[in-house]
Amino acid sequence: MASSINSRKPSEIFKAQAQLYKHIYAFIDSMCLKWCVEMNIPNIIHNHGQPISLSNLVSILQVPSTKAGSVQRLMRYLAHSGLIEIVKDQELENEQVYALTDTSELLVKGTKFCLAQMVECLLDQTTSSSYHQLKKWIYEEDLTLFDITLGSDFWEFLNKNPEHNRLFNETMASDIDVIKLALKDCNFVFEGLESIVDVGGGTGTMGKIICETFPKLKYLVFDRPKVVENLCGNNNLTYVAGDMFASIPRADAILLKFILHDWSDEDCIKILEKCKEAVTSDEKVGKVIIIELVIDEKKENNHLTRLKLQMDISMVCLNGKERNEEEWKKLILEAGFKHYKISPLTELLSLIEIFP
Structure with a gap:
């Protein structure tokens, strides 16, 4: 059957392009989540005792002043994703102020129901990068994806790498x-x-x-x-x-x-x-x-x-x-x-x- 791509309306093509880009950039969700946990932002907001301003957050993170705008952009995206809430503060009308949501409260380390370690383990580069090899895996009859990328069965890999074994077991209990x-x-x-x-x-x-x-x-x-x-x-x-x-x-x-x-x-x-x-x-x-x-x-x-x-x-x-x-x-x-x-x-x- 002949392709109908050339008969599509421009609006349909534009919509399809946006949908495709949505999938291409889906990895940004995981990477921003990982950044949030690595920077300990949920704990910073939690320990602050109230919503925190961008300037206070940048000061606590001790990032270069040239990166303040980058922090703001990342926080804006986390807010759009529902991980952070941007709230109004009458005393700081010209500055963004951030609060935790129900979801990001699950990332506050040292508290009940904390799942921050799940983020650290599942998004660890050693294992998460394995998914770049799906094409190679699909042609292998018996090998797992980890067999291909880690060079061994996953359980053997854990046995030989005590730190990964510890992180995995703690994550499974988190x-x-x-x-x-x-x-x-x-x-x-x-x-x-x-x-x-x-x-x-x-x-x-x-x-x-x-x-x-x-x-x-x-x-x-x-x-x-x-x-x-x-x-x-x-x-x-x-x-x-x-x-x-x-x-x-x-x-x-x-x-x-x-x-x-x-x-x-x-x-x-x-x-x-x-x-x-x-x-x-x-x-x-x-x-x-x-x-x-x-x-x-x-x-x-x-x-x-x-x-x-x-x-x-x-x-x-x-x-x-x-x-x-x-x-x-x-x-x-x-x-x-x-x-x-x-x-x-x-x-x-x-x-x-x-x-x-």
Whole structure:
């Protein structure tokens, strides 16, 4: 079929050009966010105790006077993006004054619900620059994007780079207060359980939160040796090193938080099969608890679906993926489970309970 490009109206071409430029410059969002966190601007405004003027901000940042205008331009863009709010100050009519928004309050380091480390980790140049190699990756049959750009499997890379390993584990735990807030109304998920294994549970942040609510629950964090070595537990929280593809310790329930999206369908089925073995015995049959995204393009608004699809594309770094309900159902049934239940957890996350 012949192209219709030459028959388009000028207004349609101009609109298409603007749309294309929008995609070209989309990286500016991430880079300005990274700049904001690196400059510690949310903490500066927070510590100021009230909205801060441009001149005060420039003074605290100790940037050259020639860059004051550049700071203003960056702050103007952050305000347009909803990360910062420009407010009016009657005493400073001729100067911009900045306040935090609900979003930028999540970037104030040292406070509850802080996600600044998530920005630092996910936008770290070592890993984020990998996405320049999508073309090369798409022609490789088995290699992940990180295999190509880092020269090794991601988990091997973390094992060989202690600082990246530390940052990754801390980042994976940085949303725990958000998860705790979400789980406040989901205690029914853990009630009646005597034991639980948190597969890929990192340094045990999630375990400590759950053990506070259920002090009689025996909680075992199961992760790579490099993650749990030298970690000390307590009466009801212990750490065990191992390989989830080999075997998983037995328990009433297995918890998988942000684990399965790292892996291909084939690997997820293997992991779930090991989980099924771990919760099934002659005495009782337990369950598997999954905390992940569930894409629902029909019911979600476009912005939420777009975010989930962006996160799905980001998982090519590991040959993993985000999944919709049909894809989750397929994995669950092929792993030998009989039924499942999906409950909303946060704006982004769902809680999936699956039963043998």
